[in-house]
Amino acid sequence: MINLKGITKVYGKGSHAATALSGLNLSIEKGEIFGVIGHSGAGKSTLIRCINLLERPTEGEVWVDGIELTKLTQGQLQEQRRKIGMIFQHFNLLSSATVYDNIAFPLRLTGTSRADIDTKVKDLLALVGLEEHRDKYPSQLSGGQKQRVGIARALASDPDVLLCDEATSALDPQTTDSILKLLLDINKRFHLTIVLITHEMHVIQSICDRVAVIHGGGIVEQGKVTEVFLKPQHEVTRDFIRSESQNEGPLRTALDAAAGDNSQAVKITFFGEKTYGSALSNVVRETGVSFAILHGTISTIKDVPYGQMIVRFEGPAEAIAVTIAELTAQGLEVEVIS
């Protein structure tokens, strides 16, 4: 659906030049929710703006739905942009227009008839749950309501792609969740491809299918959220996941204390329905190994449950080895921590 090939973006010239993206490649499938996570200054905002050419890359090709946007004339580009909706961190609504008129805005650009606009806007107001606010101005709305208007406006032209530029970063956690739920709902209902950028792992974990981690103007890691989240390879990814869970300091102390002949610390990852199973207790009952839980999380990635636990096994070395082998055989992932 979206293909970025060798995207380089350099701001400024000569000695003032700053490279935001360097030779970045990215491919996003139709119908998926793709997340890009990175620290501020990593280039994620530039990246998403390159998709609809609000930011024109210095080098590289942007393909959306089989069309190379970077080759189009201004007029052709304007036409293609109507198929790409976008929502923003600061909503960017017209302050001089009502909720109704804001949502109708993209339709009026294309000269849609008054009756068609009315039908469409009413549908969208119902979709985002703002029917009773149709005649209010943006300044009279809460942040979450403003973002709902932004979403309705972005959907008005029936786009194939929705770009979300830090769409929840200005919202409180509860509102963030309700907006994410709405995005997920839209994705399922209209089979809309969603690209979102964020600095919050929580956002990625809640709704994304795949994720790319951007750092220093390039993608350092990408894949299914489950894989990247449970087995992060790059240091930056680990940072994001760590900041999402707890402070590692006390855990380190516990791990150091665990070092010994008859004990072994391991990280066990449960996934899917196994998360709620009793594999661990069944296995240790048979092998006679006892365990202490040092750290643990049980949560979901999108709708899939997962658990990750660091435990210390105590018992004869052979028994611990059998325990680990048995857990692996039951489909859990066990990683020995030295």
Add this chain to the structure above:
Amino acid sequence: MNFADLNWQEMMDATVATLQMLIFSGLFTIILGLPLGILLYLWGRSNSIVIRVIYSVLSFVVNILRSVPFIILMVALIPFSKAVVGTSIGVLGTIPPLVIGAAPFFARLVETALREVDRGVIEAAQGMGASTNQIVMRVLLPEARPGLLAGVTITLVTLVSYTAMSGMVGGGGLGDLAIRYGYYRYEKEVMIISVVLMVILVQLLQMAGDRLVRHFTRK
């Protein structure tokens, strides 16, 4: 002081003349200054070097017109007025210098008001496939409306004081009356009434302007 001997008919005529000058010069100032201000705004942020050069030239001309004292501009434009409206005196003859004097001033106010429009909103419209024309008509002008109305108010008030100077070149109006009778002929009463009328006019303009700005402010 004796207000009984005042020539009220003349007073009335002068008031009407001032209002005529104000309305027509105001109208043409807006017709000329608004597009000029929009061009200044658009050209000032263009990436093209050619357009940036044009902007610099236009901006320079606007600054010159704004820095020449109105009284001198008025005299300098006598031949121009004759060419455009056929006369350089009376209400008709003062309108060209008033417009030439006020339009660049108003254009700058328009440019400033447009710059106040949130960059993000313009970007959102671009993202939705809006053309430059659509962005001007549907985003910039509506979003900047309070600022533009404040600019119109300031310009009209400035025009009131400009019309007062036009008496120097035979323009007529309240300012002319105040100078001819009050200053040259020591008829203080005429001067006082004329000035009071102008003060009232300015107050009314400012109040109406403020009210409109408040009405259209949504922030």
